[in-house]
Amino acid sequence: MKTKLYLLLFLSFFLAVSCTEDETEPGFSIDTAEDIVIASESNSQAIITFTSMREWTAKTDADWLSVSPSSGSAGAAEVTVTARSENTTGNVRTAVLTLTSGTLSREIVLRQVPTDYVLVEQSGYDVAKEGGKLEIEFLTNVPEDELKIYSTENDWLTQPVETRSATAWCIRLVVSENTDAKPRTAEIVFVKDNGSEEIVLNTVTIVQQGVSASSSTDYSQDKSVRFMQKATEGNGIPIVIMGDGFIDTEIADGTYDKVMDKALENLFSEEPVKSLRAYFNVYAVTAVSENNIFGSGYKTAFSCELEGGSSTYVEGNDEVIQAYMRCVPDIDYAKTLVVVVLNSTAYAGTTFFGYTDAAGNRIEFAIAYCPVIESLDSEYFRQVLTHEAIGHGFAKLEDEYSYSGTISLEKASQVKELQELGWAQNVDLTDEPDAVLWAQFLNDSRYAAEGLGVFEGACTFEFDVYRPSEDSMMNSNTVGFNAPSRKAIYDRIMKEGSGVTPTYEDFVAFDLQSNVQSRTVTRAATAPGRPFAHPRFTDKALDF
Incomplete structure (x- = not known):
C-alpha cells in the first residue's frame, strides 16, 4: 500500500542569477501538517515527493523503517519509506522522517498501524467514589463479529454497551458507588477472537477512589531489620526485601511480615536457586508508608508508580530505597539484590540494573519491583517475582520474548x-x-x-x-x-x-x-497476555 504526499519546499533567495548553489539560502514550506499512515504489512510504503533548490538529506529515527534515497541534489525529488516488518505490536508505531537542506530541517511524522488494533482515547480513567456514567471511546479495524470486550469486574460496573460508527466505538458504563475505604480497580480488555485463540489488543484501567485513604500515625517500626535467612554455605550473598504501600496497622497485624515471608518463599521456588538457597543471606527491612494506595494524592515510602493501562512498568525512588537498604549493616551493597514488593494486586513488574560504583565500574546491585499480583498465593506473583528478581535482578538475564521489529x-x-x-x-x-x-x-x-x-x-x-x-x-x-x-x-x-x-x-x-x-517445569498459569516492561539499564552511580 502506498500513500503519496506532496511536500513543496519553497526555497526563497535574493541573489543574482550568477550565484552558486552553495550561496542559495535554504527555506522550507510544507503544505500539509497531517501525519502519514503506513499499512501494517511488512514492505508497506509511503512516497514523499518534494522540490528543493539545494542538496538535501533524509533520515528516520526508527529501526523498523528504511528510507531510500537518503540524499539528493537540487530539483524534483522522491523519497520512499518502507516498513521493514509487519506491525504486530497491537499499537501504532511512530517514526519521524527528517528532511534537511542546508541548515534548516523539517520533520514528518509517520505512523504504521498494527495488523489488528484497538486505539483507545486514553488508557486509564479515574472515577470518583460516588460513581456515575463513564464513556470509553476507541478506534479499531477488527470486524465486529471478531471483537470481544471483557470487564474484570461485573459487580460494580454495568455490562459494557457499545455503539459503533465505522471504526469508531463508544463503551458506555455505569459505575456504582464505592463505599469501601480503599479504591478499587477494574480493567476493560479488548480481544480479537479469530476462532482458534483470543488475542489481547489493548486494556483500559478504571480506578475508582474509596471513601477515604488510611494513613499511618505510628512510624516506630520504620527501617527496622529482620534477618530472614542466614547462609549456611559460602559467604552469604545478600538479598534485601522491603515493601511499599504498607501502613502502620498492616505492619502491626502481621500483614507486612506475611508478604515478606511469601516473597522469600517465591524467590527460591525455581532451580537452581532452590537447590542453592543455603548460599544466601536474606533480610527484610520494614518501610512504613503514609498511605496504602498508589496514585496521585497519596504517599508511600518509596513513591512507587504503576504506569497502568496495558503497561506493566513500575518505578520507584531508588535513592530512598538505597537508604533503607543501608539499614542492613555489614553487607556488600554493590552485590546486593533489592526486592521491592508493592501492596497492590496489579499485574506488573520491572527491574533496574546497570548501576556503577564511584569509579564508574559496573556492579551487581539491582532493584526488582513486583506487586502482590492478584493475591499472596497467586501463581502470577510467584512467577513474575522469579522472572524479575532472580532472572533480571540477580542473573542479569535478558528477556526471551519478542513483540516486533528488528533489534535496534x-x-x-x-x-x-x-x-x-x-x-x-x-x-x-x-x-x-x-x-x-x-x-x-x-x-x-x-x-x-x-x-x-x-x-x-x-x-x-x-x-x-x-x-x-x-x-x-x-x-x-x-x-x-x-x-x-x-x-x-x-x-x-x-x-x-x-x-x-x-x-x-x-x-x-x-x-x-x-x-x-x-x-524446571512450573505450575501452569494462563498468562494475562500483556507485554512485560523490559528491564531498565540505569547507568546510575550507587550512592556509596
Whole structure:
C-alpha cells in the first residue's frame, strides 16, 4: 500500500542569477501538517515527493523503517519509506522522517498501524467514589463479529454497551458507588477472537477512589531489620526485601511480615536457586508508608508508580530505597539484590540494573519491583517475582520474548556491553549453532531432551536476536529457567558465594546430580497476555 504526499519546499533567495548553489539560502514550506499512515504489512510504503533548490538529506529515527534515497541534489525529488516488518505490536508505531537542506530541517511524522488494533482515547480513567456514567471511546479495524470486550469486574460496573460508527466505538458504563475505604480497580480488555485463540489488543484501567485513604500515625517500626535467612554455605550473598504501600496497622497485624515471608518463599521456588538457597543471606527491612494506595494524592515510602493501562512498568525512588537498604549493616551493597514488593494486586513488574560504583565500574546491585499480583498465593506473583528478581535482578538475564521489529543498533550494542560483563548469557546476536553462547549445550547429548536450539526473537525484538529455547522463565514465566540461564545463575552463586569460577562441567555435574532438569517445569498459569516492561539499564552511580 502506498500513500503519496506532496511536500513543496519553497526555497526563497535574493541573489543574482550568477550565484552558486552553495550561496542559495535554504527555506522550507510544507503544505500539509497531517501525519502519514503506513499499512501494517511488512514492505508497506509511503512516497514523499518534494522540490528543493539545494542538496538535501533524509533520515528516520526508527529501526523498523528504511528510507531510500537518503540524499539528493537540487530539483524534483522522491523519497520512499518502507516498513521493514509487519506491525504486530497491537499499537501504532511512530517514526519521524527528517528532511534537511542546508541548515534548516523539517520533520514528518509517520505512523504504521498494527495488523489488528484497538486505539483507545486514553488508557486509564479515574472515577470518583460516588460513581456515575463513564464513556470509553476507541478506534479499531477488527470486524465486529471478531471483537470481544471483557470487564474484570461485573459487580460494580454495568455490562459494557457499545455503539459503533465505522471504526469508531463508544463503551458506555455505569459505575456504582464505592463505599469501601480503599479504591478499587477494574480493567476493560479488548480481544480479537479469530476462532482458534483470543488475542489481547489493548486494556483500559478504571480506578475508582474509596471513601477515604488510611494513613499511618505510628512510624516506630520504620527501617527496622529482620534477618530472614542466614547462609549456611559460602559467604552469604545478600538479598534485601522491603515493601511499599504498607501502613502502620498492616505492619502491626502481621500483614507486612506475611508478604515478606511469601516473597522469600517465591524467590527460591525455581532451580537452581532452590537447590542453592543455603548460599544466601536474606533480610527484610520494614518501610512504613503514609498511605496504602498508589496514585496521585497519596504517599508511600518509596513513591512507587504503576504506569497502568496495558503497561506493566513500575518505578520507584531508588535513592530512598538505597537508604533503607543501608539499614542492613555489614553487607556488600554493590552485590546486593533489592526486592521491592508493592501492596497492590496489579499485574506488573520491572527491574533496574546497570548501576556503577564511584569509579564508574559496573556492579551487581539491582532493584526488582513486583506487586502482590492478584493475591499472596497467586501463581502470577510467584512467577513474575522469579522472572524479575532472580532472572533480571540477580542473573542479569535478558528477556526471551519478542513483540516486533528488528533489534535496534542501540539495543544490540547494549547486549554486547552486557555480555562483556558476563551478563545477558541467554541471548545472542548470531544464529550460528557453533557460535552462540550456549553452543556447548547444543553439542551435549546430556541436554538433548531439553529442546535447546537457536530460536529467533528475544529482548522484545522479533528479528536478528536469538534465544536458547522455545519457552522459558524469561519468556512466558510458565516454565522454568532453561539450561543456559540456569548456568548463568549457578555461575554467579559460585563466584559470589564461594569465590570459585566454575567450569562448564562443574555446572553440568551439579545440574544433573541435583536432577534440576526434571524440576524446571512450573505450575501452569494462563498468562494475562500483556507485554512485560523490559528491564531498565540505569547507568546510575550507587550512592556509596
